[in-house]
Amino acid sequence: MLLISISLLLLVAASSTTIAQNQDSYEGPGFENSLPEQHMLFLKGVEENQYLDRNWTTVTGLPSGSATFSKTSSFTLPTIVDAYAPPVQEPFRFEGNISVILFASLETSSNVCSATNIPVGGPLGASTQFSITLSMGGMEVLSDVETESIVMTKDRTDPHLFLASVNNVNISMNTGDEVRISIQVSHECAVSGTLWWGTYDSRSSIIFEGEIIETEFEVSVDQNRMVRIEFTPISPWGVSDFSSQSIELVGPLPWNEMWHGKTVHEDLWLDHFEAPDGFSKGQSNRTILTWTTEKPLDPGNYMIDACITLSDQDPGESCHSWALLRFTVPEDEPPILASIAAAAIVPLGILIWIGASLRGSALPIPAYAAAIVLALSCIATSLNLPDIEDEYYREGGAAPSFMLLSHDPDFGAVSLSELLEGSDVVVVGMFTSGSPNADRQKVDFESARKILSSEGIRASFVQIATGDGLEAYNLDDYSQSLNGSWPILLDDSTVGKSLPSGDTDAVVVIDSAGFIASWEPGSMSPSDIQKASERASYGSGQNPLKLLSMIFGASLLPLTVLALPSERRYEAPEKILIPGVGGFMTLAAAALGFLTWATPVAILSSAGMGHHWILVELALSLALIYHGASMVARGRIVEVEAISASFHSRLNPDYREWRGPRRFSEDVYLGLWLAWISWIMEPSMVAQGVGAVARSGLFGLAFSPLVLLAFSISAGSVVLIFRSLVMSFGNYSRIFGNLSVGVRPRAWGVAVAVMGSWTLVTIVIGPLTSIT
Numbered sequence: 001m002l003l004i005s006i007s008l009l010l011l012v013a014a015s016s017t018t019i020a021q022n023q024d025s026y027e028g029p030g031f032e033n034s035l036p037e038q039h040m041l042f043l044k045g046v047e048e049n050q051y052l053d054r055n056w057t058t059v060t061g062l063p064s065g066s067a068t069f070s071k072t073s074s075f076t077l078p079t080i081v082d083a084y085a086p087p088v089q090e091p092f093r094f095e096g097n098i099s100v101i102l103f104a105s106l107e108t109s110s111n112v113c114s115a116t117n118i119p120v121g122g123p124l125g126a127s128t129q130f131s132i133t134l135s136m137g138g139m140e141v142l143s144d145v146e147t148e149s150i151v152m153t154k155d156r157t158d159p160h161l162f163l164a165s166v167n168n169v170n171i172s173m174n175t176g177d178e179v180r181i182s183i184q185v186s187h188e189c190a191v192s193g194t195l196w197w198g199t200y201d202s203r204s205s206i207i208f209e210g211e212i213i214e215t216e217f218e219v220s221v222d223q224n225r226m227v228r229i230e231f232t233p234i235s236p237w238g239v240s241d242f243s244s245q246s247i248e249l250v251g252p253l254p255w256n257e258m259w260h261g262k263t264v265h266e267d268l269w270l271d272h273f274e275a276p277d278g279f280s281k282g283q284s285n286r287t288i289l290t291w292t293t294e295k296p297l298d299p300g301n302y303m304i305d306a307c308i309t310l311s312d313q314d315p316g317e318s319c320h321s322w323a324l325l326r327f328t329v330p331e332d333e334p335p336i337l338a339s340i341a342a343a344a345i346v347p348l349g350i351l352i353w354i355g356a357s358l359r360g361s362a363l364p365i366p367a368y369a370a371a372i373v374l375a376l377s378c379i380a381t382s383l384n385l386p387d388i389e390d391e392y393y394r395e396g397g398a399a400p401s402f403m404l405l406s407h408d409p410d411f412g413a414v415s416l417s418e419l420l421e422g423s424d425v426v427v428v429g430m431f432t433s434g435s436p437n438a439d440r441q442k443v444d445f446e447s448a449r450k451i452l453s454s455e456g457i458r459a460s461f462v463q464i465a466t467g468d469g470l471e472a473y474n475l476d477d478y479s480q481s482l483n484g485s486w487p488i489l490l491d492d493s494t495v496g497k498s499l500p501s502g503d504t505d506a507v508v509v510i511d512s513a514g515f516i517a518s519w520e521p522g523s524m525s526p527s528d529i530q531k532a533s534e535r536a537s538y539g540s541g542q543n544p545l546k547l548l549s550m551i552f553g554a555s556l557l558p559l560t561v562l563a564l565p566s567e568r569r570y571e572a573p574e575k576i577l578i579p580g581v582g583g584f585m586t587l588a589a590a591a592l593g594f595l596t597w598a599t600p601v602a603i604l605s606s607a608g609m610g611h612h613w614i615l616v617e618l619a620l621s622l623a624l625i626y627h628g629a630s631m632v633a634r635g636r637i638v639e640v641e642a643i644s645a646s647f648h649s650r651l652n653p654d655y656r657e658w659r660g661p662r663r664f665s666e667d668v669y670l671g672l673w674l675a676w677i678s679w680i681m682e683p684s685m686v687a688q689g690v691g692a693v694a695r696s697g698l699f700g701l702a703f704s705p706l707v708l709l710a711f712s713i714s715a716g717s718v719v720l721i722f723r724s725l726v727m728s729f730g731n732y733s734r735i736f737g738n739l740s741v742g743v744r745p746r747a748w749g750v751a752v753a754v755m756g757s758w759t760l761v762t763i764v765i766g767p768l769t770s771i772t
Helices: 001-023 110-116 337-358 365-382 416-420 435-456 472-482 528-537 544-552 556-562 582-608 609-634 638-649 655-658 662-680 685-694 698-727 731-738 745-766 768-770
Strands: 030-034 038-046 050-054 067-069 079-084 094-105 127-134 137-148 160-173 178-186 193-197 205-210 214-221 228-234 240-249 269-273 277-282 287-292 300-310 321-329 404-405 413-416 425-432 459-466 488-490 505-509 516-519
Touching: 030 214, 038 067, 038 079, 038 193, 067 079, 067 160, 094 127, 094 137, 094 459, 127 160, 137 160, 193 277, 214 300, 214 321, 228 240, 228 300, 277 435, 337 365, 337 745, 365 556, 365 731, 404 425, 404 488, 413 416, 416 425, 416 459, 425 435, 425 528, 435 472, 459 472, 472 488, 488 505, 505 528, 505 609, 516 528, 544 662, 544 685, 544 698, 556 662, 556 698, 556 745, 582 609, 582 638, 582 655, 582 662, 582 685, 582 698, 609 662, 609 685, 609 745, 609 768, 638 662, 662 685, 662 745, 685 698, 745 768
Parallel strands: 050 079, 425 459, 459 488
Antiparallel strands: 030 321, 038 050, 038 205, 067 193, 079 178, 094 160, 094 193, 094 205, 127 137, 127 178, 214 228, 228 287, 240 269, 240 300, 277 287, 300 321, 404 413, 425 505, 505 516
16 A cells, blocks of 8 residues: 555656646747856967967867976976967956866876975975966956966876866956966976867866857748748857857747757758858847748747857867747738628629619519529639738739839949840849848849840849848948849838738749739749749730630639520521521620720730839729629610620621621620639739730730730630530520529629729729839
8 A cells, every 4th residue: 555655646746747847838939048157268379379269179189289397497487378369359248257277297207296295395395386367358357376286297198187266257348358368387396397288188278157158049030931040149259159050940839849959750840050041240240140941931830949069168069059949920911801801792782782673673583583693603703802901012913113223333223114125024033131042042043144045035133122221231242242243222112012022032023014924932943033034925824725714713603694695585597607607706796895805905014004004903993893883874884885886787797687786795795794804813814915925026016916816715715605504504594594684784783893893992002002
């Protein structure tokens, strides 16, 4: 029973200990570090030229430095050492204890000294003693302090240790001050002695017990969740005191699972840093070592676990000082109003309109059923609307027009239009002051420029230093290393915030029409720059096939309701017409409707309006509201009706008789609505797909109308597919279509007006703010 009781008590005690440890675990972000308790200055040099430095030598065997003394010279207490440390590079205050250790021996092992040693300092005394004076910044902290008196018997392989110390030192040193040590010796033995230094074991030195060095770690997370690590090593003698560092980036982890030296699964071990990616200057002109991650981090809690080796510590140890920095990568900031709200507002607007229409004459149930189905089908389309947020950049938009001052006066002010002039692409490197990505971009740009030049692609390169508090002098060193290879522009974050990357490190490739062809956070490899530049000349993937691919999504579902036939029954042509004429006429009419929207967009982008594209999009959103309001009020759009009637009147009379202007205009409207939906889904599809080709050269300018025609044919094909799909339901489609012929256009007008208003608000609150 006693054994069981003792076991239970031990179990309870162990549990209590575990709980106490958990209570001491970290509960949030913070910084902890461990620094050595002792710091060293080592005696170095040769007998004629001695000095102090901070490097613990790894040399073994015969000491590299020594000072020999004999009995004869000891009568005058000669000075055998007078050494200085390098001047301190910044002011510091030392509080603590100071010791001086000296390693000395006889020239050869001998018992002569011990045999001839007579106490009380008689004439035959044979002891050895050192007298030490140590000054810091001209103030003596040890003044002729004597070590213990030792009768030496050993040689250099096992030297004697002499010690002098002083406690509770409180002294300040200013920049340029020096530490000086002066050593005198009293040696009463007939056998000569030697003071040794300069080996791993015989390290005659000064020991400081107190705080001398500091380590500061900071982490910054940009809006792309790229992490920048900054390490500021602080020592009175400069950054050279810090030999190396090994930094682990680990996470995401719970706070209570973070500690120095933690072993984690390889999935949580994200990165390892040693040699710095770059350098910058901080407070008091201190050197800051910087690293940056190559990929964005997921939101969560992370830790930086650093091991630091110091020059004045035992080189046999791998971690003289450690630091643990805990930080959080936050979730992306939520928008003011997400597009899911629009997905609720648009169908709700249609339902409210249906409710309001019931106050008048009642319509057949199939008419309201069609309107309700239309409302539900708008949900997927509305989800493609942009979020309402105060971001300057509109997704799928063009690069902002800018003119920025260059760091180099020879370049003056540089604008985007100047960079685009005569170029197929402009490669822009954004970086914040002191970021190592500036050098990464430099290396990538130099390689990419050679590759693009060999392929005949005309490219302009530029780097823009961005961020709040940017000062031109911070770029002096980098500008010298760049040596005028391309301009370095200065941005107060205005241009940076108007790019998809934000005002942080990134590479952005802009095509000849001024649209964003590609971008990556941090830097971009030469091969990726090459691929983006090649694709930019062909619209960066914005081609007619992309329009056709939209069929496989849910965003075009409203077209299935809008494509319902308005005729009660199908009437075959009285005269013989070419086979498939109905499909050709639907395709042509829908292509016409698409061109009604796409032609001015393509012309404006081809004319170079990409620099001011946000104003074009502002006009487009107003046009979308107008189209929606016209459909609600009149069930038609005057301009579209005029274009449709003009085109229809030019058809062969046999075709006009078989398919009247009303039926023809329905397909024109379907093409127009497809154009608007495609703009909501891919704002730059037509503008970039045609404009970038048109501005790529004379051949591109001649080829661009064919690209626009291909877009219109693709649009007509999409409408034809939807028409055919709806007609596959036979008379059911005709019943629903005919009974809702007056409801569907107006209900869709409500949806269009709401979507246009939503887009207008996103432009006014976000991108338009950057140019006002």
